[in-house]
Amino acid sequence: MYKGITIVSALVAAIGFVAAAQAEIITFENPPYTLAALNGQDGWTTNANSTVIAKPATFPESAGAQSAWLKPVDTTIFNTSRGLAGADFADVTQFSMLYDFNVGSANGPYQEIILGTSDGLNIIHLGVESPLNQTYTRLYAFDGAAVSFYATNIAGKRHAFSITATISFATQTYDLTLIDLADSSVYSVTGYQFQNTVSLAQAQAGGRLLFDVGFRGGSAYVDNVSIVPEPSSLALLGCGLIGLLVYAWRKRK
Numbered sequence: 001m002y003k004g005i006t007i008v009s010a011l012v013a014a015i016g017f018v019a020a021a022q023a024e025i026i027t028f029e030n031p032p033y034t035l036a037a038l039n040g041q042d043g044w045t046t047n048a049n050s051t052v053i054a055k056p057a058t059f060p061e062s063a064g065a066q067s068a069w070l071k072p073v074d075t076t077i078f079n080t081s082r083g084l085a086g087a088d089f090a091d092v093t094q095f096s097m098l099y100d101f102n103v104g105s106a107n108g109p110y111q112e113i114i115l116g117t118s119d120g121l122n123i124i125h126l127g128v129e130s131p132l133n134q135t136y137t138r139l140y141a142f143d144g145a146a147v148s149f150y151a152t153n154i155a156g157k158r159h160a161f162s163i164t165a166t167i168s169f170a171t172q173t174y175d176l177t178l179i180d181l182a183d184s185s186v187y188s189v190t191g192y193q194f195q196n197t198v199s200l201a202q203a204q205a206g207g208r209l210l211f212d213v214g215f216r217g218g219s220a221y222v223d224n225v226s227i228v229p230e231p232s233s234l235a236l237l238g239c240g241l242i243g244l245l246v247y248a249w250r251k252r253k
């Protein structure tokens with residue numbers, strides 16, 4: 001009886017692990033996007049500055065024929081496009097998306113993607129810009145008040161990136177990998193600090209993926225957006241336990 005209960009407990013832990021590990025990716029098919037499918041609680045919203053459209057021919061390989069198009073209404077001012085609300089977070093959370101941008105040629109155009117909370121606390125602050133009076137385009141990430149550049153010249157390349165970040169609330173850091181889809185070059189940082197101190201509780205209370213797009217030129221497309229809370233170490237322990245039980249059961253037979 002005791003062994004039976006243990007096996008049931010391990011099974012429950014394993015099921016929990018599988019549920020937590022399932023990635024739900026927003027592919028923006030069948031516009032407008034309305035399905036509450038990301039961890040059962042997402043809500044992609046569009047406003048005057050964003051909509052869901054057919055994927056441009058230049059868009060990188062991704063699921064389906066639709067993408068979210070973030071567009072400027074007035075290229076002389078800062079526009080904010082709100083994206084995914086109610087994202088679920090765990091101690092370790094993986095965020096990924098495809099990002100295809102064109103910053104245009106107006107003075108000082110830039111765009112930013114922010115993964116943060118509804119309280120305005122930024123976890124990841126990632127951007128692309130063509131600095132005023134400069135001829136190059138660069139990618140940057142904010143780390144507190146500082147700005148760090150891990151690619152200083154991406155001009156002349158296809159401006160489409162695969163972005164993956166693994167966020168740790170325990171250490172308040174994230175690992176970030178960008179793959180340039182034009183030439184497969186990889187930019188990565190590890191152990192990068194959150195821009196703001198954000199506890200797991202704060203993120204769970206106000207999780208929101210903001211496409212805070214500072215349009216002063218150009219436009220952007222996003223696709224395959226996912227935020228996946230990774231399984232807890234306890235659930236992993238359950239999986240290890242079930243493996244041991246199966247081994248013991250087979251040995252007895």
Ligand SMILES: [Ca+2]
Pocket residue numbers: 026027028029062063064065066067223224
């Ligand atoms: Ca799509």
